[in-house]
Amino acid sequence: MTATAAPAEPVEPAKPAEAPATDLVCKGLVRWHLIMAMFFMVTAMTWGFLVSFQFLGVSPFEGIEWLSFGRLRLLHTNEIAYGFLVNGFVGCMYYAVPRMTGKPVASAKLGWLILGVWQLILVLMSVGQLLGYAQGVEWGETPTGFAPGTWNMNYVPVDFLIELGAVLVAVQFLTPIVKSIHRHQYVSLWYLSAGIIWLILTYVMGNTLPEWTLPGSSGAATAGLFIHDLVGLFVTPMGWGLMYFFVPIILRKPIWSHALSVIGFWALAFFYPLNGVHHFLLSSIPMSVQYGAIISTMAVEIVVTTVVVNFFGTMWGRGDALRTNLPIRWFYTGMVCYFITCLQCMFHTTLAMQEIIHFTDWVPGHAHLVMLGVFAFWILGMTTWLWPRMVGSEWHNRRLNHWHYWLTVIGLLIMFIDLTAAGLIHGFMLDALSPWMEIVRAMHGFWAIRTFAGGMILLGQILFAWNLWKTWTGPKKPYDYRVDLAVAADAGGE
Amino acid sequence: MLDRYTGVLLFAGLGCFGLAFVLSAVYPWMITDGTRPEASIEAVATPVTTEFKQLKESYPVAFAQAFPRADECLTDQELVDVAADDPRRTASDGAWGAAHAVALRAGRDEYVGQVCWHCHSQFVRPVANEAVRFGRVRSAADDNNELQRPVLWGTRRVGPDLTNEGGRRSNDWHVAHFWDPEGTSPDSVMPRYTWFFRDGFQVVRGIDPELAARQGLSSEREYAYPGVFETQAEAEAELARIRESADPNLKAETARLRVVPAKGPDGDGLAIIAYLQWLGTWDASEREETNQ
Numbered sequence: 001m002t003a004t005a006a007p008a009e010p011v012e013p014a015k016p017a018e019a020p021a022t023d024l025v026c027k028g029l030v031r032w033h034l035i036m037a038m039f040f041m042v043t044a045m046t047w048g049f050l051v052s053f054q055f056l057g058v059s060p061f062e063g064i065e066w067l068s069f070g071r072l073r074l075l076h077t078n079e080i081a082y083g084f085l086v087n088g089f090v091g092c093m094y095y096a097v098p099r100m101t102g103k104p105v106a107s108a109k110l111g112w113l114i115l116g117v118w119q120l121i122l123v124l125m126s127v128g129q130l131l132g133y134a135q136g137v138e139w140g141e142t143p144t145g146f147a148p149g150t151w152n153m154n155y156v157p158v159d160f161l162i163e164l165g166a167v168l169v170a171v172q173f174l175t176p177i178v179k180s181i182h183r184h185q186y187v188s189l190w191y192l193s194a195g196i197i198w199l200i201l202t203y204v205m206g207n208t209l210p211e212w213t214l215p216g217s218s219g220a221a222t223a224g225l226f227i228h229d230l231v232g233l234f235v236t237p238m239g240w241g242l243m244y245f246f247v248p249i250i251l252r253k254p255i256w257s258h259a260l261s262v263i264g265f266w267a268l269a270f271f272y273p274l275n276g277v278h279h280f281l282l283s284s285i286p287m288s289v290q291y292g293a294i295i296s297t298m299a300v301e302i303v304v305t306t307v308v309v310n311f312f313g314t315m316w317g318r319g320d321a322l323r324t325n326l327p328i329r330w331f332y333t334g335m336v337c338y339f340i341t342c343l344q345c346m347f348h349t350t351l352a353m354q355e356i357i358h359f360t361d362w363v364p365g366h367a368h369l370v371m372l373g374v375f376a377f378w379i380l381g382m383t384t385w386l387w388p389r390m391v392g393s394e395w396h397n398r399r400l401n402h403w404h405y406w407l408t409v410i411g412l413l414i415m416f417i418d419l420t421a422a423g424l425i426h427g428f429m430l431d432a433l434s435p436w437m438e439i440v441r442a443m444h445g446f447w448a449i450r451t452f453a454g455g456m457i458l459l460g461q462i463l464f465a466w467n468l469w470k471t472w473t474g475p476k477k478p479y480d481y482r483v484d485l486a487v488a489a490d491a492g493g494e
Numbered sequence: 495m496l497d498r499y500t501g502v503l504l505f506a507g508l509g510c511f512g513l514a515f516v517l518s519a520v521y522p523w524m525i526t527d528g529t530r531p532e533a534s535i536e537a538v539a540t541p542v543t544t545e546f547k548q549l550k551e552s553y554p555v556a557f558a559q560a561f562p563r564a565d566e567c568l569t570d571q572e573l574v575d576v577a578a579d580d581p582r583r584t585a586s587d588g589a590w591g592a593a594h595a596v597a598l599r600a601g602r603d604e605y606v607g608q609v610c611w612h613c614h615s616q617f618v619r620p621v622a623n624e625a626v627r628f629g630r631v632r633s634a635a636d637d638n639n640e641l642q643r644p645v646l647w648g649t650r651r652v653g654p655d656l657t658n659e660g661g662r663r664s665n666d667w668h669v670a671h672f673w674d675p676e677g678t679s680p681d682s683v684m685p686r687y688t689w690f691f692r693d694g695f696q697v698v699r700g701i702d703p704e705l706a707a708r709q710g711l712s713s714e715r716e717y718a719y720p721g722v723f724e725t726q727a728e729a730e731a732e733l734a735r736i737r738e739s740a741d742p743n744l745k746a747e748t749a750r751l752r753v754v755p756a757k758g759p760d761g762d763g764l765a766i767i768a769y770l771q772w773l774g775t776w777d778a779s780e781r782e783e784t785n786q
């Protein structure tokens with residue numbers, strides 16, 4: 001494993017002055033995937049927002065089974081994962097992969113097919129979940145396609161469609177990557193290729209074994225592996241793969257250290273999947289497996305630091321971009337959140353902390369910091385950068401994008417601190433044998449703050465979605481690409 | 495090799511994934527659940543819980559519609575007149591087991607379909623005083639059964655752990671709680687599950703006005719008889735039956751009987767209550783011993 005293998009000049013420099021997006025990129029596919037991503041972001045967050053009212057004792061749709069707490073709670077996480085994250089990453093890959101390989105994707109027609117099939121999957125998934133055809137495996141809730149008993153929604157083979165969709169995505173993007181194989185491959189393409197393959201393997205594993213063959217504690221070990229792989233082997237490599245492309249492109253300088261980027265990749269591939277069991281510590285899963293998971297969790301966090309250091313090294317000397325360039329600011333805010341999340345992980349994976357924080361609000365606090373604070377921030381940043389290029393027009397209103405940033409970031413910070421504090425209090429009250437209702441009453445205030453913070457975040461997304469739409473459909477304004485290329489005045493409009 | 499694309503795909507894409515799969519899924523399976531067969535629902539459905547039998551007493555109509563062979567299931571009261579060697583006794587045992595198995599399956603499906611497991615865990619850990627609060631710590635053997643596939647350990651405790659919920663509360667408490675959690679547990683944030691109920695008619699007996707006045711009770715108090723019937727006619731028939739079988743000295747009491755519209759749990763409601771009352775009653779350690 002030698003660092004010298006990494007190419008010296010990995011990223012094709014964007015041609016300055018003129019529109020950087022060429023015919024290589026099918027802009028329509030980027031646009032539609034990003035629009036669908038934003039659509040599901042807003043809907044999924046609306047469910048999260050509504051669900052949070054249940055914690056204040058207000059059922060938003062009292063007495064309606066299919067809009068009840070449980071169903072919307074399912075949609076919240078599933079639409080975020082399969083609606084927002086997948087659409088967002090695929091959309092950005094339609095830009096990044098052809099630009100990196102110099103080859104178009106396998107077929108634009110296939111692209112439109114994937115787009116259609118995927119949205120169909122999401123509709124079927126949402127309907128199935130609203131009607132309660134869930135399976136009790138977190139993120140593996142989609143109807144399976146076969147079930148005992150009389151006809152029901154479970155006969156709709158959504159799981160199978162998702163697997164098919166993932167294979168098509170693999171064909172679509174691996175084609176240009178494999179075609180350019182004679183050239184040195186940039187680590188970004190490693191992340192993206194491996195991520196697609198891991199998605200297929202992970203999805204098949206998580207949607208079959210815990211449901212059909214493995215009961216109880218071994219099923220839990222597999223389910224833990226599944227949720228962890230989905231985040232660690234799909235979302236994370238997609239995110240970093242795209243960061244390795246977009247950050248050097250926007251900052252117009254190569255990545256700081258190729259050695260670190262290679263170490264980061266292999267450390268992720270090796271340690272990350274070994275972490276699965278850390279979702280069920282202090283359980284009846286054999287202790288040897290639990291200790292293994294704890295140690296590799298700690299290991300992954302140390303190595304993750306190398307990646308973060310690499311990106312801050314790249315940023316060195318260009319700190320002004322944080323102030324002037326909104327996409328860069330999104331990316332680096334995300335990286336700070338990533339670092340905090342990982343640091344947090346390293347501590348709360350210990351049995352001593354598990355005793356207190358497991359099963360409390362600490363965990364949703366952590367989940368929002370990583371899913372929203374890292375990966376959603378990156379997708380939002382990439383969307384902010386790509387959108388004017390993809391629709392060929394200046395933003396309808398740049399100021400709104402800044403509102404979007406601040407509302408989301410401040411909202412997330414409030415939510416994170418609030419839920420973390422709530423989790424600690426919950427955990428210690430549990431340990432101290434306080435009566436259950438006293439614990440619930442102690443949480444009421446924290447839950448109210450969470451709803452407030454959620455409202456801020458949701459408002460930010462609605463503003464952004466509206467801005468995207470207006471920029472696309474409104475009168476076209478010329479867009480000066482040099483503004484970004486010089487990393488100068490993205491703060492324009494202020 | 496490791497810096498080549500094929501190397502990346504093989505070692506990272508397949509190798510690392512496979513290694514983790516073996517270490518964190520196959521290996522734990524080999525030393526826990528792989529060592530003994532998974533218990534079927536039928537196996538864990540016996541012995542039938544007392545609360546399940548009470549459900550039939552309290553809601554005979556909904557019970558008969560929801561579960562198979564309900565007419566063969568004889569409650570303890572009905573068994574009083576049945577001779578010890580009567581074949582109906584053995585038939586009754588089999589019927590209870592069959593009905594219970596169906597109820598547990600349906601109850602588990604409701605538990606998953608209503609996503610109770612995002613607010614409740616089924617996972618007592620050996621730390622944080624959990625054994626004191628929630629009862630026996632969970633072992634791998636306890637979960638090696640069909641109802642725990644997929645496993646329902648949960649991720650969050652907004653409400654208390656339900657591992658050992660069976661028998662902790664009465665059926666009536668659960669009925670009242672599902673109808674309105676804030677009624678039984680003020681300030682609860684658990685949603686109301688009104689769709690576990692259906693409309694029907696019930697026989698009630700009003701309170702003696704004099705007694706109410708003497709004891710300072712509301713004259714609107716009433717005592718409800720078991721059974722929520724679909725039609726008014728069925729409830730009237732039940733009223734007549736109660737009146738007939740009543741002690742003749744209680745004429746004044748039976749005069750206050752009347753039929754009122756009421757809510758009662760439907761099949762789903764009964765199933766989820768049966769499931770909750772079963773939780774923690776199946777003791778895998780007994781099975782271990784008989785296996786040896």
Ligand code: HEM
Nearest residue numbers: 045048049051052080363364367371372376454457458650
């Ligand atoms: C309007 C903003 C949002 C609100 C109000 C909100 C609210 C909630 C609520 C109430 C829960 C349930 C927590 C519990 O079980 O106790 C939840 C869970 C979750 N949310 Fe959100 N959410 C929001 C945005 C997001 C976003 C943008 C993402 C991802 C990009 C996300 C990812 C998740 C995840 C992964 C969980 C599961 C956590 C767990 O199982 O512990 N949420 N959210």
